[in-house]
Amino acid sequence: MNKKMNRAGAALAAAVLCAMMTLAAPGAFAEAAPQAVSQADGARLQLRWELQRKPAGLQLPQGGSPARFTLINADSQPLPPSGWSLYFTxxxxxxxxxxxxxxxxEHVAGGLFRLRPGPDFKGLGPGQTLAFDYRHNDSVFMPSRSPTAPYLVYDAAPxxxxxxxxxxxxxxEPAxxxxxxxxxxxxxxxxxxxxNARAGLLPAAQVPxxxxxxxxxxxxxxxLALAGRPAVTASAALANEAALARSLFASSLPASGGPALHLSVGKVEGQDSPEAYRLRITAAGGIDIVGNSAAGVAYGVQTLRELLPLPGSAVMDLPEMSIIDAPRFGYRGFMLDVARNFHGKETVFKWLDLMARFKLNKFHFHLTDDEGWRIEIAGLPELTTIGAVRGHSARPGVRLQPAYGSGPDPRDPRGSGHYTREDYKExxxxxxxRHIEVIPEIEMPGHARAAVQAMEARYHRLKNAGGRDAARYLLSDLDDRSEYSSAQYFNDNVINPGLESSYTFIDHVVKEVAALHREAGAPLKTIHMGGDELANGAWEKSPASDAWKRKHGLESSADLWDYFYERVDAIVRKHGMTTSGWEELAARKTVLDGGxxxxxxxRFTRSGFTAYVWNNTVGLEDLAYRLANGGYDIVLTPVTRMYFDMAHNANPEEHGVNWGAYVELQTVYDFIPFDIMKDAPEAARMGKDRLTDYGKRRVRGxxxxxxxxxxxxxxxxxxLVMPRMVALAERAWxxxxxxxTTQDPVKAEVLHRGAWSGFVNALGQRVLPRLDLDGTRLAYRIAPPGLVTEDGRVLANHVLPGMQLRxxxxxxxxxxxxxLVTGPILERGTIRVAAFDRNGRRGAVAAIESR
Structure with missing residues (x-):
């Protein structure tokens, strides 16, 4: 920090310190004594940020977007010429x-930045305003890239x-x-x-x-009339499924007098999948659900839910039908990241319920990353006392720095938080x-700053106390001078493979996570061991890594990577599991024609690794297929199709990021797992590998x-997730x-139009209305309507036919x-239209001028 301060601003006032005390950790003011008022209270400073419109024809070097901070001093005291910093993320x-x-x-670290006074700054008097103009690096700007959570720190109270x-x-407007x-x-x-016009409103009888x-x-x-609640019969082994079945029927139905509803485990004819089921509904016999396993029975009950009349319907009956069903893929997954922004167990429960509803069966739990460690590990309290807490601190080893809008307060519920052992078991x-397998992810060797910082703090604490095993779990070479910048702009976020203590730490964490699963009665089959985005340059100037390479006859960092994951895999296997990880586990960097x-x-084709392949960006569209053809089990999770943190489109009102793609509902729906480039131009497909029959057998889901x-x-x-999750479920199941599959493009277009129309009508007329009316309380995306003018009229439609437009x-x-929009809008003026759900919640508004 800048330590130069003028005499008038040499110390903070008692009143300012008192206002700040509520945000500080205990003991934070041991070295800062309150003195006379002489400088502005940060709580009375106002900051505004805006993206500037580019002047017409201006070509900024290397792209970029003009932006401006405007700082307003609304206090009665000046902001001094020095001695302060304004941080933001x-x-x-x-x-x-x-x-x-x-x-x-200045860039501090990761996503933390600051504005500080330079030698020419003269201070900012009461009522004064200044503008800080700069060029934002990225020329394609989304609102999510706005600076967040600014706060002021005076050097006198660091x-x-x-x-x-x-x-x-x-x-x-977009850039x-x-x-x-x-x-x-x-x-x-x-x-x-x-x-939207590609799908019209279908009669109810034609909706899937x-x-x-x-x-x-x-x-x-x-x-089949539902004169009362069904009488559910099932074995004791199907108690959960029976409880689910009973919960489907409205309490307004009479308690008795309903049809029979029988659940059982048995052979579903013609289906080998353990998740297969048969559902029969007849007026004479009631409802019968048979599954190859309890999971199959549960999926049959979820299908029954979708067949029921919407809550509040005047007529309560079910159509007679017979369904035989089984999933296409045994792996149907959803990953939730709670490291970057923490979300408590109630949010997790909600998404587990929705996963079960749409027959997804693998919950990839992203528990650790640079910005947070979210699971309690016995014996290593620092992982949560330090690695699960974000907030401002001038001293290292106290907590992690703010990130993603968490601000200076360590009590911020998104920056700070973790699951206790009991939370996790629950x-x-x-x-x-709900027949969902939880696959925890412990990210390494990159994306590991929370763990690295926590274990460094542990090391220094124990060393200062004279502990002999201070370095037992140390993850970083303290003499490492490697120069690198990670995807999130850290240069200190990597576990060092040249330290035996790194493997001691990994073994301890894997052992404890496996124990939690056993204690919960849900033994862990595989654990996701990360592998994502190790920055180029990491380990290159680490004495510990250099010594390790010499000791084990390794020539390069790529060899060291292989050694690291051989050790990690041995640890995982020792605890009775198999190793999963991102695609880098199965890939090796090499050079071709200088690139x-x-x-x-x-090296690992016979190790049983499962690689989650996300990178299908330009030039790597076929990476997943090359890995599968090469002998790796893979899970397809392509960024351009299946990253739900991506914004739907470039319009400024949309939420999310756009570094990989824009992902509309149809983008997910149109994903073809075994022909990911089917809708790409022929030129883009040339030279790209396709899946062999052998490779197809390696695609787990x-x-x-x-x-x-x-x-x-x-x-x-x-x-961000709904209703895109339903399109995921459609492709996975x-x-x-x-x-x-048709090779005739004209026929394919006709078939696609019909299938898409059925899908969006089902969403708009049945799936989402049921979520509105059954108490799920889901704030899913309600897209803006489409609008055109034609012959003096305004025509409106929606991507989900059946949504109410006003x-x-x-x-x-x-x-x-x-x-209500019931046909062409004939009024003149500024016509604004929005869609509403069954509870009156409004989506984004679209506007058009009608003259």
Whole structure:
């Protein structure tokens, strides 16, 4: 920090310190004595950030977007010329060293930045304003990239961070509005209308009755009346499934007089999958569900849920039918990241319920990363007392730095938090009751800063106390001078493979996590051991790693990587599990024609690794197929299709990030697991590997991921995940649709239009209304309507036919009492239209001028 202070601002006032005390950790002011008032209280400073409009024709070097901080001193005391720093967090790299109005922008570490006074800064008097102009590094800007959670720290009280009053000026347009053909182009209401027009409103009788689509459905002629709640019979082994079945029927039904509902485990004819089921509904015999296992029975009950009339329907009956169903893939996964922003067990329970509802069966639990360690490990309390807490501190080893908007307060519920051992076991039991396997992820060797910092703090504490085993779990070479920058801009986030203590730590953590699973009655089969995004340059100047390479005859860091994961795999196997990890576990970096290339690593093909392959960006579209063809079991989780933290499109009102792609609902729906580039141009497909028959057998399934950098609120998770999760379930459970396999492009288009229409009508008329009405309380995304003008009329539609549209013509925002769209809108003026769910919750508003 800048230690130069003028005499008038040499110390903080008692009043300011008292205001700050509520945000500080106990003991934070042991070295800061309150003195006379002489400088502005940070709580009275106001900061505004805005993206500046680029002047017409301006070409910024290497891209970039002009941006501005505006600082307003609303206090009666001055902000002094020196002796303070203004911190904030962000997702993107920002131009460290940029100067404006006497201030200097600096990168602290990771996503933490600060503005500090330079030598030419003269202070900011009461009522004065200054503007700090700079060029944001990225020229394609999303609102999620806005700086967040600014706070002021005076050098005289370096442990005290005071949040500023902060305003974000809304981003009004994407960086490439109107640029034809760019994926970052603005999506107009007209664009949306013509895209939505591919699916019209279907009569109720033509709407698919169940999602995900069953393998075989044979409708009957009659209907089964629900005169009362069904009498459920099942063996004791199906107690959970019987309880689920009873919960489906409205309490308004009479307690008795309903049809028989029988659940049993038995052979489903023609189906070998343990998750297969048969559901029969007849007017004479009631409801019969048979599964090859209890999981199959549970999926049959979930299908029954989808067949029931919507809550509140006047007529309560079921159509006669017979369904035989089984999943396409045995692995149908969803990953939730709780490291970047923490979410408690109630949020996890909600998503486990929704996973079960849509027949997903693998919960990938991203528990650790640079910005947080979220699971209690017996014997290593620092992992949660330090690694699970974010907030401001001038001293190392106290807590992690702020990130992703968590700010200076260590009590922030998203920056700080973890699952106790009992919390975690409760989650495991909850998932097991829903036939969901929890696959915990312990990220390494990169993305491990929370663990590295925690174990360094442990080391220094024990060393200072004279402990002989201080370095027992140390993860970092304290003499390492390697130069690198990780994907999140850290240079100290890597576990060092040249320390035996690293493997002692990994063994202890794996042992303790496995023990938690055993204690919960849900033994761990595989553990995800990370492997993601090790930064180039890591380990290259580590004396410990150099010595390790010499000792074991290793020539390069790539060899050291192989050695590291051989040791990790041995640890995992020792505890009775197999190893899973990101694609880097199965790939090896090499050079082809002077450029970097990833190839299947021959070293681990017989180790039983499961590789989760996310990178299908340009040039690596076929990486998953090359790994599968090379002998690795893989889970497909492509960033351009299955990353639910990606924004739906480039429009400024959308949430999420866009570093990999934009992912609309149809983007997920159109994913073809065995032909990921089917809809790519022929030129892009040339030279790319396709799946061999052998490779197809190595594809275990598909998974969607929700990294939580921008998801601080549980409702934001709702928005990002649903209804895209239903499209994931459709692709993971149902067989390839006809449009995916036909070679005739004209026929494929016709088949696709029909299948897509059925899917979105089912969402709009049945699936989402049921979630609205059954108490699920899910704030799923309600997309903006499409609008066009035609012959003096405004036409409106929605991606989900059946959603209720309401409008105004006076420029005001539509509400749940605004006029319904029942046909063309004939009024003149500014027409604003929005869709509403069954509870009156409004989605994004679209507007168009009608003259």
């Amino acid at each position: 962000g997702i993107d790299r920002m131009p460290s060293g940029a100067q404006s109005s006497g201030l200097v922008l 442990d005290v961070g005071v949040p500023l009053q902060y305003t974000l000026t809304p981003v009004l 490439q509005r109107g640029k034809v053909g760019s994926p970052h182009s603005f999506v107009t209401p007209e664009d949306t209308y013509w895209r 009755p169940v999602l995900p689509t069953p393998l075989r459905l044979e409708p009957g002629a009659g209907r 989650i495991l039991r909850y998932a097991q009751a 970097s290339k990833l190839i299947p690593n021959p 598909i998974q969607a991921n929700l990294f939580a950098e921008t998801a601080r609120d549980p409702a934001r998770i709702d928005y 149902a067989a390839d649709p006809g449009w995916a 409008y105004t013509s006076d420029g005001s925002e539509p509400s749940a009492s605004s006029r």
